[in-house]
Each structure stands twice: as structure tokens, then as C-alpha cells.
Amino acid sequence: MRVVVQRVSQASVKVDGEIAGEIGTGLLLFVGIEETDVHKDAEWLAQKIINLRIFGDEDGKMNRSVLDINGGILCISQFTLIADYRKGNRPSFIRAARPETAIPLFEYFKTELTKSQLNVQSGIFGADMKVSLLNDGPVTITMDSRP
Template sequence: MKAVIQRVSEASVKVDEKTAGEIGNGLLLLIGIDETDEKTDAEWLVQKILNLRIFGDAEGKLNLSVTDIAGEILCISQFTLIADYKKGNRPSFIKAAKPEHAVPLFEYFKEEISKSGLKTESGIFGADMKVSLLNDGPVTIVMDSKTKM
């Protein structure tokens, strides 16, 4: 499972010109699910994300997590994070989980994030989404549950 984590001042997602989710200060999470991903991958990512110290403290040092600042989280499913681009110029998405596997795992990921008590919103799985954000910093981090060791 891959995540692109962006510290944002605000973010929103629209589907068919209607707002599906929006947040203020917090994290925008782009989540890619591989065909081999399991609940343990989601659990590991959730714990790393919720405890990732990428928000400034009183001295401006990155010492606070999204939980520490009572931030908000916007989760967006993004199968293109699983792209294989090694051969040719057109990326292959064959290793991205099929919806019957990806949807329940994405829902599980969101449930685990929301257990933090933080405002958690999301886009609509599989929809053509328009994501807007105001990246703060900018701070952007990429995580892959397959490289956790």
C-alpha cells in the first residue's frame, strides 16, 4: 500500500462538480492499493501517518503530528500510485488491486484513520475526482508499506 502524504492548509475533492469532501489544516492522503496488500499494510500506514511529526511546534520545528494539532484528514483512492513504468512509456496498472479487493481495504483504511477522532473525509472510490489543495510548506512524503522494514 502506498501513500502520498501532503501537509495542507486546506483541501477538497469534487465529483461531478459537487464537493465530496473538504478539510482545513491537516493531511491530504493519496492512497494506492496493490493486489498483494492486506489489512496489516493499512494498519501500519495508519499508525505511521497519525504519528508522523511534520507540523511545526511553537519554535517552528517539525515536532507535532496531525493528532497533536487536532488536524483534519482527506483520503483519496489513487490506483495510479501502483503504476509500473519500467518498460515503455505507458504505465501499467496491472498490479493495482481490483475493486473487489481495493474497496474493502480502502474503507478499512479510512475506518482506522477515523478511529483517531480526527475529522476524516474522502473522495469516492473509482470516480473521476477533482482534488484541490493548498500545500503547506510544501511538505510531501511518500510511504510504502512494503518497505517498512
């Protein structure tokens, strides 16, 4: 699994002009799932993400996690994160999980995040989504469940 983590002041996602999910201060997660990903990948990333200390403390140092600030999490499925761009100019998505594999794993990942008792929102898997965000910092980190 590959996740792009963005620290945000606010974020929302619309599908067909309607808000599907929105948060205030917290984390916007773009989530890409490969065919070989399993529950262990989702569990490891969920724990890493909720404990990732990228929010400022009273001295302005990145010492607080989304848990510490009681922030929100907005998850967006994004198969394009699994693009193979090394050959030619048109990216290949052959390693991206097909919906029958990706949807249950994406839902499992969200469930793992929800165990934190934080407000976890999401877009709609496979939908044409319009994501709006106010990146805070900016702080953007790419995480992979495997090297």
C-alpha cells in the same frame, strides 16, 4: 500500499461538481492499493500517518502530528500510484488491486484513521475526482507499507 502524504492548509475533492470531502489544516492522502495488500498494511500505515510529526511547533520545528494539532485528513484513492513505468512509455497498472479487493481495504484504512477521533473525509472510490489543495511548506512524503 503506497500513500503520498501532503501537509495542507486546506484541501477538498469534488465529484460531478459537488464537494465530496473537505478539510482545513491537516493531511491530504493519495492512497494506492496493490493486489497483495492486506489489513496489516492499512493498520501500519494509518498509525504511522496519524503520528507522523510534520507540523510545526512553537519553534517552527516539525515536531507535531496531525493528532497534536487536531487536524483533518482527506483520503483520495489513486490506483495510478501503483504504476509500473520501467518498461516502455505507457504505465502498467497490473499490480493495482481490482475494485473488489481495493474498495474494502480502502474503507478499512479510513476506519483505522477514524479511530484517532480526527475528522476523516474522502473522495468517492473510482470516481472522476477534482482535488484542490493548498500545500503547506510544501511538505510531501511518500510512504510504503512494505519495502
